[in-house]
Amino acid sequence: MDVKRMQLVLRAVAVLVLVLTACLVGLDSQTKLVFGILEKKATFRDLDALFVLVHVVSVAAGYNLVQLGQEIATRNRSEGRSSSSSFYLYLNWVCFFFDQVAVYLVFAANCAALEASMLAVTGAERLQWMKLCDTFTRFCFQMGGGLVCGFIACFVMAAISSYVSFKVNLSKLT
Numbered sequence: 001m002d003v004k005r006m007q008l009v010l011r012a013v014a015v016l017v018l019v020l021t022a023c024l025v026g027l028d029s030q031t032k033l034v035f036g037i038l039e040k041k042a043t044f045r046d047l048d049a050l051f052v053l054v055h056v057v058s059v060a061a062g063y064n065l066v067q068l069g070q071e072i073a074t075r076n077r078s079e080g081r082s083s084s085s086s087f088y089l090y091l092n093w094v095c096f097f098f099d100q101v102a103v104y105l106v107f108a109a110n111c112a113a114l115e116a117s118m119l120a121v122t123g124a125e126r127l128q129w130m131k132l133c134d135t136f137t138r139f140c141f142q143m144g145g146g147l148v149c150g151f152i153a154c155f156v157m158a159a160i161s162s163y164v165s166f167k168v169n170l171s172k173l174t
Helices: 003-026 048-077 086-122 137-173
Strands: 029-034 038-043
Touching: 003 048, 003 137, 029 137, 048 086, 048 137, 086 137
Parallel strands: none
Antiparallel strands: 029 038
16 A cells, blocks of 8 residues: 555544444433333433533544545646655644544543443442443443444554554655
8 A cells, every 4th residue: 555545534434433432432322111100211411521522522533534636636737745844743743643543532531431441340338339331231232333433443543643644754854
């Protein structure tokens, strides 16, 4: 694969995995009958960390989609020009900065959601929190899949950030 197309492919994969994460976590719900008469519905809104995760990965997917469009437009416009011009160097630095911000925010939101989800799996007797995954099994499995997709998205976005860092440092040398 051409090195110039690698960033486009990585961004497209990042968008797909981030959208998959948002859909898995945001659209998951399960209703159970508790104590024989009380109906309880589990959604991502029940846990603040999952609520934040859905919004963070949605914004990150939108950012990567905008960056994908910007990269395609810049690539088509600058085919005959030098990539070391000050405008493109500045643009690469800005992209690198925002890529780093996006990676760290998505990683932090995933870690917070994982920690909060572990309380749902294990419970906390001292705080009198019961194990919710014993009751809402399908919901918890789907949340686990969403969190795995979120961490895969973090690794893909870190690869994008590394590539942009390489591009910024390479353009400084030429």
